[in-house]
Amino acid sequence: MFKKFTPSSDVSGHTPVKSSVQRSIRTNVLSQWKIEPETLEAIWPKKEGLVHVKCRDHISVYTVNGEPLFFQHFDEAFFPTLRVIHKYPYILPAVKIDRGAIRFVLAGAQIMCPGLTSKGGELPPEEAALEAGTPVGVFAEGKEHAVAVGITKMGTEAMKKTNKGVGVEATTYLGDDLWALETL
Amino acid sequence: MGRKQNRAQSPTPAPAPEPEAVEAEPAPEARPPLEVLYCSVCSFPIEYCEFGSSLTRCKEWLKEANEDLFNKYYSDEALQAKLGTLSLEAQAKLEQDTAKKEAKAEAKADAALKKKLASQIIIRRIERTKRKHVTAIQGLEAFGVDLKKAAKQFASKFATGASVTKTPTGGEEIVVQGDVAEEVQEMIEEGVGVLKGIPADNIEITEEKKKKSGE
Numbered sequence: 001m002f003k004k005f006t007p008s009s010d011v012s013g014h015t016p017v018k019s020s021v022q023r024s025i026r027t028n029v030l031s032q033w034k035i036e037p038e039t040l041e042a043i044w045p046k047k048e049g050l051v052h053v054k055c056r057d058h059i060s061v062y063t064v065n066g067e068p069l070f071f072q073h074f075d076e077a078f079f080p081t082l083r084v085i086h087k088y089p090y091i092l093p094a095v096k097i098d099r100g101a102i103r104f105v106l107a108g109a110q111i112m113c114p115g116l117t118s119k120g121g122e123l124p125p126e127e128a129a130l131e132a133g134t135p136v137g138v139f140a141e142g143k144e145h146a147v148a149v150g151i152t153k154m155g156t157e158a159m160k161k162t163n164k165g166v167g168v169e170a171t172t173y174l175g176d177d178l179w180a181l182e183t184l
Numbered sequence: 185m186g187r188k189q190n191r192a193q194s195p196t197p198a199p200a201p202e203p204e205a206v207e208a209e210p211a212p213e214a215r216p217p218l219e220v221l222y223c224s225v226c227s228f229p230i231e232y233c234e235f236g237s238s239l240t241r242c243k244e245w246l247k248e249a250n251e252d253l254f255n256k257y258y259s260d261e262a263l264q265a266k267l268g269t270l271s272l273e274a275q276a277k278l279e280q281d282t283a284k285k286e287a288k289a290e291a292k293a294d295a296a297l298k299k300k301l302a303s304q305i306i307i308r309r310i311e312r313t314k315r316k317h318v319t320a321i322q323g324l325e326a327f328g329v330d331l332k333k334a335a336k337q338f339a340s341k342f343a344t345g346a347s348v349t350k351t352p353t354g355g356e357e358i359v360v361q362g363d364v365a366e367e368v369q370e371m372i373e374e375g376v377g378v379l380k381g382i383p384a385d386n387i388e389i390t391e392e393k394k395k396k397s398g399e
Contacts, residue, residue: 042214086229087217100274103281106235145220145229174228175236 001059001073003108005177007184010056017050017062025050025062029070029078032135033091043084044069053184066183071172077135077151079171082179085137085146092137092149093130095156095168096122099141105148106175111138111168113159123156130156136168148173221253231257237289239282300326303386305372309365310392317363322351324358324379331356333378341376342367365389 017025026044030037044050044064053061053068061071070078080091097111098120105111116123120141124130132155138148150168152159159167172178220229225245226236230253233242247254303326310318321338325331331348335358339346344361351357360368366389373384 036215038214042217086220088215089218102232103235103278106232143231145231147232174232179227 001071001171002176002178005055005181007181011184012054012056015052015054017052022050025078032077033080034093035088035091039088043088061178061184063184068178068181068184071178073171077133079135079149079151082146082149082172082174085149089137089139089146092135093124093128094122094137094139094146095124095152096120096139096141097147102140102143102147105138105140105170105173108170108173108176110153110166111148111150111170113163113165113167116167117160117163123159126157132158135171138168138170138173221250224249233257234282237285239286301383301386303327305382305387307365307368307387307389308392309363309389319360319362319364319368320357321360321368322355322357324382325356327382329378329382331358334358335360337377337379338364338368338371341371 026040029035030040048064051063051066053063055061058074059071060073061068063069067083068081069084070080072078080088085092095111095116097105097115098118100120101111101115104115115121122139130136130152132152134152136150136152137146138150139145140147148170149172150170152168153166154162222228223230223233223236223242223245225242226233226238228236230242230246233239233246234257236242243254243258246257303323305321305323305327308320308322310320312318324334335346335348338344338358338360342360342362342364344364346358346360348356349359369387369389372379372382372387375381
């Protein structure tokens with residue numbers, strides 16, 4: 001999503017978000033992420049106005065004090081930026097890729113099933129299976145911090161079964177253009 | 185630097201107990217964020233430096249900034265442990281790739297620098313009507329100058345209008361009202377405000393006269 005992203009040409013406008021809309025975003029984020037209100041308050045204080053940065057292809061990035069916090073495509077789920085997920089790794093369900101896959105992910109590839117199902121990879125157990133279309137944090141074998149944030153393209157059980165094709169689509173990854181932007 | 189080091193030490197024990205705390209019951213207070221030490225060379229968390237395109241420089245930086253962490257990631261034992269998780273061939277390939285990437289990135293940086301040194305700033309004095317001129321300044325963006333800010337600076341310095349306009353070739357230039365070519369050159373040479381760090385010998389002043397339509 002952010003493999004190529006230049007603020008000068010891809011951003012069409014900054015607008016402060018109305019407080020009523022902010023409230024609904026806040027409840028949405030709270031229901032979508034595993035985050036308690038107090039922690040969210042710490043990264044996004046109520047007093048600080050949220051700024052909606054409208055980008056090409058219906059991508060909306062939300063910033064507080066110029067720092068991107070989360071983004072959204074059209075009106076789908078909210079994704080935290082990588083810097084947020086580095087600070088609060090537990091807010092999204094985790095999947096793990098094996099070591100061999102890291103360099104491809106860092107080059108912007110989508111995450112294929114075998115990288116998740118092999119020995120170094122990890123998927124949630126059956127009782128915590130994720131459905132297709134869930135935002136996930138992508139972690140890596142032997143690494144502490146997340147390497148990407150993505151959305152599942154098929155259920156985790158289906159990934160284990162078919163073990164082929166795209167499992168998770170990386171929406172933002174380490175080293176993409178959103179990562180390079182510290183402020184927007 | 186001292187602050188950064190303190191931060192770097194805290195994350196190691198922190199992550200383990202946290203996930204359970206969520207399950208138990210939501211904490212009444214905000215949970216402190218994990219502090220992540222980012223590499224100042226490649227901006228990645230330090231554990232990902234090995235996949236970046238500047239591993240050698242990252243290593244040097246880390247060794248200076250934080251010896252303990254350097255040993256954690258790049259000591260012989262750590263490298264040995266990593267080998268265990270990946271087949272030898274894959275590891276060799278990875279190393280090869282990294283080296284290649286590094287060389288490529290270096291070449292790219294070199295080329296960019298060369299281009300920067302070779303690029304010219306052209307100041308054009310364009311005749312509008314008989315005694316009136318505008319001054320167009322081209323090529324400032326190659327030196328990392330924010331054109332909008334530079335235009336503002338010119339406008340307030342000369343007390344005239346200055347704007348960023350698109351050129352037919354696709355680039356952008358600053359147009360200042362009035363004949364200020366000499367002054368602009370001086371300003372650039374002195375490096376006032378946002379115009380800092382531009383080599384003075386790359387500036388060229390040209391003149392553009394209007395074609396006489398009456399004759």
